[in-house]
Amino acid sequence: MQIIGSVNCEFVVRNGRTSLERGKSIYLHSCPSIVSLIQAQTMMDLTAKIQKLKKEKKAIILAHNYQRAEIQDIADYIGDSIELSRKAMTEKDAEIIVFCAVDFMAESAAILNPSKKVLLPTLGARCPMAQMLTTDEIRRQKALHPKAPVVLYVNTLAQSKAECDVCCTSANAVEVINSLDAKTVLFGPDRNLAEYVAEKTGKTIIPLPEWGFCPTHLLFQPEDVTVLKQDHPNAVVMVHPECSGEMRKVADFIGSTSKMCRYAKDSEAKEFIVGTEEGILHRLRKENPDKKFFTAYEGAVCPNMKLTTMDRLYASLKEEKHLVKVPENVAVKARAALERMFQVN
Numbered sequence: 001m002q003i004i005g006s007v008n009c010e011f012v013v014r015n016g017r018t019s020l021e022r023g024k025s026i027y028l029h030s031c032p033s034i035v036s037l038i039q040a041q042t043m044m045d046l047t048a049k050i051q052k053l054k055k056e057k058k059a060i061i062l063a064h065n066y067q068r069a070e071i072q073d074i075a076d077y078i079g080d081s082i083e084l085s086r087k088a089m090t091e092k093d094a095e096i097i098v099f100c101a102v103d104f105m106a107e108s109a110a111i112l113n114p115s116k117k118v119l120l121p122t123l124g125a126r127c128p129m130a131q132m133l134t135t136d137e138i139r140r141q142k143a144l145h146p147k148a149p150v151v152l153y154v155n156t157l158a159q160s161k162a163e164c165d166v167c168c169t170s171a172n173a174v175e176v177i178n179s180l181d182a183k184t185v186l187f188g189p190d191r192n193l194a195e196y197v198a199e200k201t202g203k204t205i206i207p208l209p210e211w212g213f214c215p216t217h218l219l220f221q222p223e224d225v226t227v228l229k230q231d232h233p234n235a236v237v238m239v240h241p242e243c244s245g246e247m248r249k250v251a252d253f254i255g256s257t258s259k260m261c262r263y264a265k266d267s268e269a270k271e272f273i274v275g276t277e278e279g280i281l282h283r284l285r286k287e288n289p290d291k292k293f294f295t296a297y298e299g300a301v302c303p304n305m306k307l308t309t310m311d312r313l314y315a316s317l318k319e320e321k322h323l324v325k326v327p328e329n330v331a332v333k334a335r336a337a338l339e340r341m342f343q344v345n
């Protein structure tokens, strides 16, 4: 056994279980069980520190369904983009909103509730899909299709939202498009979601850009579902509309993460194959302990969502970094597009 460091605590065996106690110095060995005990202790320390700071600073923690399990566990509220945006918009008591997600979601919170301090624990937590749509591309397409309204998925940066007529999420995209008195709609940035809403609404949907995609959801392949189905023939297949058309074809249910949670709860089925980012499995398993959930592809991890860790969350709350600010001229227009979306629901 190799000594890899020391720590100010001691091991205690009570009722046959080993645990760590603080206050005594011991050597830390490279034994996996010892390392995992140390990690558990560190996590407990961080949890206690975050809870304390949260009270002192009147903060709330919002976490997206794709966040790490420990971030979901410490959050006051977990949800998808529309649920979190609504929560951020209506939050009255808290002075600080710590938004554990990616850039565009924290921006939406800052736009919808400008009187609060909105913090994004990790500056680099950017959604690549949101970066795919530029304001130049929106203006170019608007000039080509002057009569078509522009509907943008909330997975866009604030300056893009400021250029659109109304926003939508994957949970309400079909309802938003149906609410418009137009047969042709400009829609971005996810091409798969654009195709899905075209199928559901029968309208002509022009994707902008032509090729926008989520790198995580593109990883799902129907062949993986076929293999999983051999072991779990009765499993219900739930797929996010950001997945490819081929994946949608093998799905029993297509919907946003919030819709998947409701569907799984209400369903009689006992097994589910899930075609969206793996973070949702933690919530699904917690809410449905009697049911089994399998990811449709083990590698479907959004690295941007996973950048938020407990120590980054703690540092963010402690130092009140990184404050999300949207220039007022952009925020006014983006807020109008987001509020129009809420009027549809």
Ligand code: SF4
Pocket: 066, 102, 126, 127, 128, 129, 130, 155, 214, 215, 216, 217, 277, 302, 303, 304, 305
């Ligand atoms: S899962 Fe896809 S759409 Fe969501 S934040 Fe990650 S890259 Fe962006």
